[in-house]
Amino acid sequence: xxxxxxxxxxxxxxxxxxxxxxxxxxxxxVPLSAGTIYQKALERKERIGLVTVYxxxxxxxxxxxxxxxxxxxxxxxxxxxxxxxxxxxxxHTCMKTVEFPGSEDLSxxxxxxQRQTGYQVNDxxxxxxxxxxxxxxx
Amino acid sequence: xxxxxxxxxxxxxxxxxxxxxxxxxxxxxVPLSAGTIYQKALERKERIGLVTVYxxxxxxxxxxxxxxxxxxxxxxxxxxxxxxxxxxxxxHTCMKTVEFPGSEDLSxxxxxxQRQTGYQVNDxxxxxxxxxxxxxxx
DNA sequence: ATCCTTATTGAAAATATTTATCAATAAGAT
DNA sequence: ATCTTATTGATAAATATTTTCAATAAGGAT
Numbered sequence: 001x002x003x004x005x006x007x008x009x010x011x012x013x014x015x016x017x018x019x020x021x022x023x024x025x026x027x028x029x030v031p032l033s034a035g036t037i038y039q040k041a042l043e044r045k046e047r048i049g050l051v052t053v054y055x056x057x058x059x060x061x062x063x064x065x066x067x068x069x070x071x072x073x074x075x076x077x078x079x080x081x082x083x084x085x086x087x088x089x090x091x092h093t094c095m096k097t098v099e100f101p102g103s104e105d106l107s108x109x110x111x112x113x114q115r116q117t118g119y120q121v122n123d124x125x126x127x128x129x130x131x132x133x134x135x136x137x138x
Numbered sequence: 139x140x141x142x143x144x145x146x147x148x149x150x151x152x153x154x155x156x157x158x159x160x161x162x163x164x165x166x167x168v169p170l171s172a173g174t175i176y177q178k179a180l181e182r183k184e185r186i187g188l189v190t191v192y193x194x195x196x197x198x199x200x201x202x203x204x205x206x207x208x209x210x211x212x213x214x215x216x217x218x219x220x221x222x223x224x225x226x227x228x229x230h231t232c233m234k235t236v237e238f239p240g241s242e243d244l245s246x247x248x249x250x251x252q253r254q255t256g257y258q259v260n261d262x263x264x265x266x267x268x269x270x271x272x273x274x275x276x
Numbered sequence: 277a278t279c280c281t282t283a284t285t286g287a288a289a290a291t292a293t294t295t296a297t298c299a300a301t302a303a304g305a306t
Numbered sequence: 307a308t309c310t311t312a313t314t315g316a317t318a319a320a321t322a323t324t325t326t327c328a329a330t331a332a333g334g335a336t
Contacts, residue, residue, distance in 0.1 A: 013303045013312060035293075049315040054294065068213075070263065075206075075213035076293080089257055100251050109243045113266060117236055119227055121268035125208060128251060130259035151283060151332045173322075187286040192323070214322085 006063045017041075017048045021056040022065075022080075030095045031069035031077025031088075069097060070127060087125075091132035100128075144201045155179075155186045159194040160203075160218075168233045169207035169215025169226075207235060208265060225263075229270035238266075 003022055004014050024040050025032065032040070034057055038050045057078050060066040069077040069088050079088065079097060086099040110121045141160055142152050162178050163170065170178075172195055176188045195216050198204040207215040207226050217226065217235060224237040248259045 052314060070208035070213055075208055089251060089255060098255055105247045113227060113238050117227060117238065118271040119268045120274055121266045123267040125265040127263040128259045129261040130257045133256040136258055190285060
């Protein structure tokens with residue numbers, strides 16, 4: 001289900017700024033902060049306000065169409081989310097980020113932790129860090 | 139190795155503010171932001187500046203004595219890190235946080251992802267969310 | 277205990293980030 | 307084309323973080 005449909009479903013409207021933010025995120029392979037998205041929009045000669053970027057990101061987040069990337073230092077980056085449960089794999093050097101699927105793999109850990117702590121686990125955040133292929137060469 | 143030793147090793151000094159921040163973190167079971175730590179210090183009638191809290195957290199982070207907790211919304215919380223590799227388990231409701239050990243459990247996932255992406259994985263961030271025992275009752 | 281060197285601090289100011297307000301605009305149904 | 311109202315952007319306000327710098331104090335030397 002794409003943005004247009006989700007908006008209709010809630011009686012909300014498709015607007016140019018929303019299209020722009022989404023488009024910028026689609027073109028990115030690195031998590032972008034609100035400010036950065038705003039800059040890129042201006043470069044495209046779009047008339048848009050920073051405030052709207054924040055609001056749009058909030059909206060996309062509610063729709064689950066975007067994920068926050070929590071690097072150790074910068075935790076303000078947003079990344080377009082593919083449907084389904086994914087995690088991010090971030091390159092330490094160039095920050096290039098790819099997603100990888102799979103939450104089943106965690107069920108072992110989750111069960112052990114539930115047993116040990118008494119907590120009832122219902123969500124998780126997993127992010128891997130490393131070197132992407134091209135950064136491995138240099 | 140405790141703070142005193144790590145400081146000596148780098149020719150740095152143990153000071154009252156540093157002791158205070160550490161002590162506040164030791165007493166916490168919930169991730170604390172710089173501002174919150176500052177407040178708690180004032181409550182203790184300590185003469186300390188917010189700036190110093192930021193600096194101390196940065197220092198403790200370099201020493202690996204503290205970890206950032208990246209909840210979906212708030213990613214500015216710091217939590218004392220036990221030695222070794224740990225992850226956080228955060229209660230959605232009361233934010234009470236406990237650590238749990240174990241990075242071996244991830245090796246399966248890591249290997250699969252490395253194979254699939256060509257990335258060389260060397261670090262990770264794992265956080266679980268759920269309900270702590272006492273919040274399950276209510 | 278006293279002196280010295282210099283890491284450290286706190287206050288204030290400068291930046292950066294995020295949220296709230298509100299009149300003007302424009303989406304989309306009629 | 308018109309009407310209703312969700313949405314926008316500018317401004318301002320609120321938060322959060324970093325920089326600057328003179329004053330302070332840790333801790334080794336004496």
